[in-house]
Amino acid sequence: MRHRFVALAGLPAIAILLLWTAFSAVAQPAKTHGVRRMPDGHPDLQGTYDVATLTPLERPSGSKLVLTKEEAAKLETGAALRRAQGDQALKGDRPAPPKGGDGSVGAAGNVGGYNSGWLDPGSTYNVVDGEKRAGMIIDPQDGRVPALTPEAAQRARTARARPQSDASESNDPGLDKTPGAYDDPERRPLGERCLLGFGSTSGPPALPNYFYNNLHQIVQTPDAVMILTEMVHDARIVRMNAEHLPKTIRQWMGDSVGHWEGDTLVVDTTNFTGKTRFRGATADMHVIERFTRVDDRTLLYRFTIDDPATWTKPWTGEYTWPATDEHIYEYACHEGNYALKDILKGARLRDKEAAAAAKAAK
Amino acid sequence: MWVSIQNLMKVVFAAVLLAAAAMALAGQTATYRAPRADGGKPDLNGIWQALNEANYDLEGHNARPAMALRPGPYGPVPAAPVLALGAVGSVPPSLGVVEGGEIPYKPEALIKKKENQENWLSRDPEIKCYLPGVPRATYIPQPFRIFQNASQIFITYQYAGAARNIFLKDPGPAPVDSWMGQSFGHWEGETLVVDVTGFNDQSWFDRAGNFHSDALHVVERYTRISPDVISYEATIEDPQVFTRPWKISMPLYRRQEKGAAILDFKCVEFVEELMYGQWRKKPLDK
Numbered sequence: 046m047r048h049r050f051v052a053l054a055g056l057p058a059i060a061i062l063l064l065w066t067a068f069s070a071v072a073q074p075a076k077t078h079g080v081r082r083m084p085d086g087h088p089d090l091q092g093t094y095d096v097a098t099l100t101p102l103e104r105p106s107g108s109k110l111v112l113t114k115e116e117a118a119k120l121e122t123g124a125a126l127r128r129a130q131g132d133q134a135l136k137g138d139r140p141a142p143p144k145g146g147d148g149s150v151g152a153a154g155n156v157g158g159y160n161s162g163w164l165d166p167g168s169t170y171n172v173v174d175g176e177k178r179a180g181m182i183i184d185p186q187d188g189r190v191p192a193l194t195p196e197a198a199q200r201a202r203t204a205r206a207r208p209q210s211d212a213s214e215s216n217d218p219g220l221d222k223t224p225g226a227y228d229d230p231e232r233r234p235l236g237e238r239c240l241l242g243f244g245s246t247s248g249p250p251a252l253p254n255y256f257y258n259n260l261h262q263i264v265q266t267p268d269a270v271m272i273l274t275e276m277v278h279d280a281r282i283v284r285m286n287a288e289h290l291p292k293t294i295r296q297w298m299g300d301s302v303g304h305w306e307g308d309t310l311v312v313d314t315t316n317f318t319g320k321t322r323f324r325g326a327t328a329d330m331h332v333i334e335r336f337t338r339v340d341d342r343t344l345l346y347r348f349t350i351d352d353p354a355t356w357t358k359p360w361t362g363e364y365t366w367p368a369t370d371e372h373i374y375e376y377a378c379h380e381g382n383y384a385l386k387d388i389l390k391g392a393r394l395r396d397k398e399a400a401a402a403a404k405a406a407k
Numbered sequence: 408m409w410v411s412i413q414n415l416m417k418v419v420f421a422a423v424l425l426a427a428a429a430m431a432l433a434g435q436t437a438t439y440r441a442p443r444a445d446g447g448k449p450d451l452n453g454i455w456q457a458l459n460e461a462n463y464d465l466e467g468h469n470a471r472p473a474m475a476l477r478p479g480p481y482g483p484v485p486a487a488p489v490l491a492l493g494a495v496g497s498v499p500p501s502l503g504v505v506e507g508g509e510i511p512y513k514p515e516a517l518i519k520k521k522e523n524q525e526n527w528l529s530r531d532p533e534i535k536c537y538l539p540g541v542p543r544a545t546y547i548p549q550p551f552r553i554f555q556n557a558s559q560i561f562i563t564y565q566y567a568g569a570a571r572n573i574f575l576k577d578p579g580p581a582p583v584d585s586w587m588g589q590s591f592g593h594w595e596g597e598t599l600v601v602d603v604t605g606f607n608d609q610s611w612f613d614r615a616g617n618f619h620s621d622a623l624h625v626v627e628r629y630t631r632i633s634p635d636v637i638s639y640e641a642t643i644e645d646p647q648v649f650t651r652p653w654k655i656s657m658p659l660y661r662r663q664e665k666g667a668a669i670l671d672f673k674c675v676e677f678v679e680e681l682m683y684g685q686w687r688k689k690p691l692d693k
Binding site: 083084085091227228229230231238239240262264265266268269271273277278279280282284287288290294296297372373374375377379380385386389390392393396 | 682
C-alpha cells in the first residue's frame with residue numbers, strides 16, 4: 046500500500062516539478078534554477094563575499110561596457126606590475142619626504158603611507174555573465190553617472206571640505222587646496238572618523254573601495270536579512286515585507302526594507318541622513334538594490350539610485366559578489382583611532398607656526 | 408486514509424517519548440518547549456534586551472548619587488564633571504546578577520578594580536563609545552537582534568553598532584585578539600552554548616570598573632524559557648584576575664512593541680567633542 050502511495054504521489058510531484066521548472070525558466074533570467082534555497086523556498090543568498098575588483102564604478106568615457114579578453118589581460122597585467130613595484134620594501138634609511146610631499150601617488154597621501162603589501166584592492170576585472178566589465182554603470186548606456194542638477198552643482202561648490210561617503214581612503218588633497226578641511230573633526234572624511242568605511246563600502250550602494258577590507262557577510266531569515274560590511278562592522282538590517290520607518294527617523298545607511306521578486310531579493314532604502322552625501326546626494330536619496338544568486342559562489346548585485354535633487358535622471362550599476370572562504374575579523378576602527386587626533390593636532394601646530402612666522406615678519 | 412489508527416497512535420506515542428527524552432537530556436523541567444527555527448533548534452530570532460542594572464554594577468549595590476563621586480562634608484557627592492546631571496546621573500540600586508553576590512577578585516586585581524572605579528570618567532570604555540565586549544554587550548541597556556537559521560547565528564547590537572558572528576563550525580584558535588572576541592556556538596539540548604575566546608584586555612564588564620585580562624574566557628548559555636524570555640547565563644573565567652570562574656545570570660526580554668527595530672546608535676560621532684574638541688581650530692567655550 047505504501048509503495049503504491051509513493052508511486053501515485055510521485056507522478057503529480059514530478060509533473061509539478063517540471064511545470065515549476067518550465068515556469069521559472071520563463072519568468073526569471075536564466076541560471077536561477079538549481080541554486081541552493083532556504084527552507085522558505087527563496088534562494089539562499091548567505092555567505093561571505095569579497096567584492097574587491099579593478100572594475101571602477103564609471104568606465105572611461107567612450108569605452109565599451111565589456112572588455113575584450115585582450116583588453117582585460119593587458120589591464121590586469123598592468124595592475125599586477127604596479128602592485129609588484131609597490132610591494133618593494135621601503136628603505137629604512139630613506140630621508141624624510143620634501144615639504145609638501147614627494148608626489149607619490151600611493152595610498153594615504155603623497156608622503157608615502159602604506160606600501161601595497163598592506164592593501165588588497167583587487168587584481169581582476171569583475172565578471173558578469175561570463176564577461177569582464179570595464180565599469181559598473183549599465184544605465185545610462187555611456188557608463189557614466191548622469192549630470193548633476195544645477196542645484197546639486199551649486200551645493201557642491203558651497204559645501205566644500207565636507208565628508209562624502211564615497212571619498213576614497215587617500216582622498217586628501219591637502220591643507221592648501223581645501224581650506225578649512227582640518228578645522229574640525231566634522232570636516233574630516235567619514236572613514237578617518239571611523240563612522241563608516243571609505244569608498245561607500247557599506248553603502249548603499251555597497252561599492253568596492255579599491256583599497257582593502259572589501260568583505261561582506263549575509264545572514265538570511267524569513268523576517269530580516271543582515272548584510273554585514275567588514276569596515277566598520279556595519280550591519281545593515283533589511284526588514285522583510287515591512288513599511289519604511291517614519292521620515293523623521295534617519296540612519297547612516299538609511300532604512301532598508303526588502304521583498305522577493307521571483308528569485309531576486311529587492312531592497313529599498315530611504316531615510317538617509319544629510320551626513321553621507323554619496324557623490325553629493327541629499328538625505329532623500331532612494332536606492333533600490335537587487336540581489337540575485339547566479340551560481341553557488343556568486344551573487345549579482347544591481348543598484349539603482351535616484352535623487353532628483355542631485356542627478357538629472359536615475360542611474361543603475363551592477364557587479365558580481367564572489368564568495369570567499371576567508372573569515373571576517375573585527376575592524377575596531379574608532380578604538381585605535383590615534384590618527385584623527387594627530388591630524389587635527391598637526392593642523393593646530395601648523396596654525397601656530399604660521400602665526401609665529403606672520404608675527405616675525407612684522 | 409493511508410494510515411491506520413493503530414499506526415497513527417504508534418507515531419504519536421513515539422513522538423511523545425522522543426520529546427520527553429529530549430527534555431530529560433536538556434535538564435529542562437518540561438514546562439516550555441520553544442518554537443523551532445530553521446534547522447530544528449529552539450528559535451532565538453528576534454529583538455531582545457536585558458532589563459536590569461547590571462551595566463551600572465554587576466554586583467549588588469545601593470543607589471549612589473553618581474558614577475563619579477568626590478568626598479563631601481557628610482559623605483560622597485557627585486564629582487564636578489557630572490554634577491550638572493543631577494538625578495539623571497545617579498545610579499539605580501540592584502540586588503546584583505553575580506551568583507554568590509561577589510566577584511572573586513585576586514587581591515591585587517581588586518585594587519585595580521577600585522582604581523578603575525575611582526577613575527571611571529577617564530577609564531570606562533563605554534564613555535569613549537568603544538566596543539562593549541562580551542558579556543557586557545548583552546546587558547548594556549539597548550536592544551540586540553539575533554539572526555538564526557540552520558547554518559548561521561549572528562547578533563547585531565544597537566550599542567555602538569557592535570556585531571558578532573557565532574561560528575557553528577570550529578574556526579580554530581582566534582588568530583588575533585579583539586574587543587568582541589571569537590564566538591563558537593553549539594547546542595546542548597534546548598540551550599545555545601557560546602564559547603568566547605580571543606579577547607583583548609580593553610573592555611570592562613560594567614560602569615563600576617569590573618575588568619578582565621586578555622586571558623578572559625566566557626561561556627554563555629541562551630535558553631528560551633517562555634515565548635518572550637530567554638534565560639541568559641555567562642560563566643567568566645580569567646585566572647589572571649579571578650581566583651575561580653564565576654557566573655552571572657539574567658532574563659532577556661523580547662521587545663514586543665509593534666515595529667520594534669534596531670536603530671542607529673553610532674556613538675562614535677557623539678564622543679568627538681569629548682575626544683577631539685580641544686583640537687578644533689576654534690575650541691568651543693568650556
